[in-house]
Amino acid sequence: MRGIPTVLITVGPEASRQMRPPRAIYPKGFKIGNSLGRPGMRDLQKKVLRDALVMLTEPAHPGEIIEREYPEYAA
């Protein structure tokens, strides 16, 4: 196996950081159980997933967790 590119969406950045994931995004302030947003927030969920996928194509920071702000989550 040559390896599979992965990206992690985490809402527990402290725990995830210990495993030093190759690519990871933390939607800031999202609670456990809301990795992509709240129920029915389809636009937000899609934005988070798209941002995670785009990380696969960008210069990487292996082992780091990239924090992103999504103000609409709190609204």
Added chain:
Amino acid sequence: MTTIHRKCVPFTPLDRGLAKCTVALVSAGGVHEKDQEPFNIADELGDLTFRIIGGDAVFSDLMVTHHHYDHSDADRDINVIFPLDILRELASEGFIGGVAKEHVGYMGYTMQLRQMYEQTAPAIAVQIDKKSKADVVVLTGG
């Protein structure tokens, strides 16, 4: 509980654009199909098994068995932890190449961390590589 530290990061570069990639989901959020055996929440050591979820599964096919986080939001909209519907949308828009035929759910709680790391995780990787034939994987927790 065993603590596992990773010295190096297992990084695999992506060798093509997203529009040419088949994407699979691997979730630690305890997602499985309703007709599959639920994860064993009675065993305090956790459950080291995983379930294969069909790429055409819809909300009413899926459920969550996990006793270490509040999954009431996922019970209302599974996309909050397992965004299969959204992957299908992104595929129909051409943002990604396609949705893998098989995805993976497991219960990301264990007191047997070493077995999870050395046995379950490699078995999931083989599943993704040989069966799902996904080019990339999106990992989610709860």
